[in-house]
Amino acid sequence: MEQKDVLPPTEEKPKFVRNMFTEISARYDLMNRIMTLGQDRRWRSMVVKEARLPENGSFLDVATGTGDIGYEALRQHPGAWVVGLDFSPGMIEAGRRKHSGRGFPFVMGDALNLPFPDDSFDAAASGFMMRNVVDIERAFSEQVRVVKPGGRVICLEITRPSTPLWKDIFHFYFFDLVPFIGQLVSKRKNAYTYLPHSTLAFPRPEELKGIMESAGLSDVTYKVLMLGTVAIHVGVKK
Numbered sequence: 001m002e003q004k005d006v007l008p009p010t011e012e013k014p015k016f017v018r019n020m021f022t023e024i025s026a027r028y029d030l031m032n033r034i035m036t037l038g039q040d041r042r043w044r045s046m047v048v049k050e051a052r053l054p055e056n057g058s059f060l061d062v063a064t065g066t067g068d069i070g071y072e073a074l075r076q077h078p079g080a081w082v083v084g085l086d087f088s089p090g091m092i093e094a095g096r097r098k099h100s101g102r103g104f105p106f107v108m109g110d111a112l113n114l115p116f117p118d119d120s121f122d123a124a125a126s127g128f129m130m131r132n133v134v135d136i137e138r139a140f141s142e143q144v145r146v147v148k149p150g151g152r153v154i155c156l157e158i159t160r161p162s163t164p165l166w167k168d169i170f171h172f173y174f175f176d177l178v179p180f181i182g183q184l185v186s187k188r189k190n191a192y193t194y195l196p197h198s199t200l201a202f203p204r205p206e207e208l209k210g211i212m213e214s215a216g217l218s219d220v221t222y223k224v225l226m227l228g229t230v231a232i233h234v235g236v237k238k
């Protein structure tokens with residue numbers, strides 16, 4: 001299948017993405033566990049550690065979806081003030097429903113126009129969002145704006161491996177098996193066909209680092225995990 005048959009035109013992308021995540025929200029967490037062999041929890045835990053929150057610090061989970069990064073932030077820092085933001089009503093509803101114990105506010109909003117004043121949070125993070133936005137630099141700039149000076153911005157995202165044989169194996173897994181599993185588990189093959197295609201035009205880790213720097217972050221570093229398929233980038237607001 002060609003990329004143009006799977007990816008929406010730029011002007012339709014936000015609506016496409018919002019509807020798609022609302023459709024898959026009920027099985028979103030289960031699909032994550034299956035696709036990543038349970039590793040996604042570990043990555044989210046690393047994201048929260050990278051935030052280096054101070055005691056009773058504030059943390060924004062941008063594109064929180066079903067809230068897994070936000071809930072992990074509360075687990076690691078019970079005294080923290082956590083806010084999750086997303087533009088998919090279905091994902092927010094699924095996220096709100098699943099808390100057992102202390103929850104956090106889910107705000108409906110756009111990652112490209114965050115509804116928060118400047119310098120509001122000690123850290124902001126996004127998990128698996130950047131592939132889905134129409135302007136990556138703007139998404140980072142908004143996080144830079146709402147984070148306090150010295151605060152950290154963290155990005156967890158899929159990346160494509162470059163090792164020759166592994167690259168082909170991963171391609172088969174991601175482009176053939178994942179849509180098949182998606183159909184079985186969530187009955188939404190289209191969403192899990194969009195997922196691998198959305199990585200094709202996504203910047204490589206070194207390029208993403210440059211975009212973060214252009215957005216106003218300094219000391220940008222990244223780690224590539226899971227045999228080169230996932231990357232965590234971290235930058236500091238000057």
Ligand SMILES: C[S@@+](CC[C@H](N)C(=O)[O-])C[C@H]1O[C@@H](n2cnc3c(N)ncnc32)[C@H](O)[C@@H]1O
Binds near residue numbers: 091109126
């Ligand atoms: C793959 S999910 C990731 C959810 C969660 N961060 C996680 O780690 O599981 C991507 C989320 O990004 C949200 N999203 C994409 N573009 C967005 C935007 N411009 N503003 C707000 N949310 C957005 C989608 O609604 C979806 O919930």
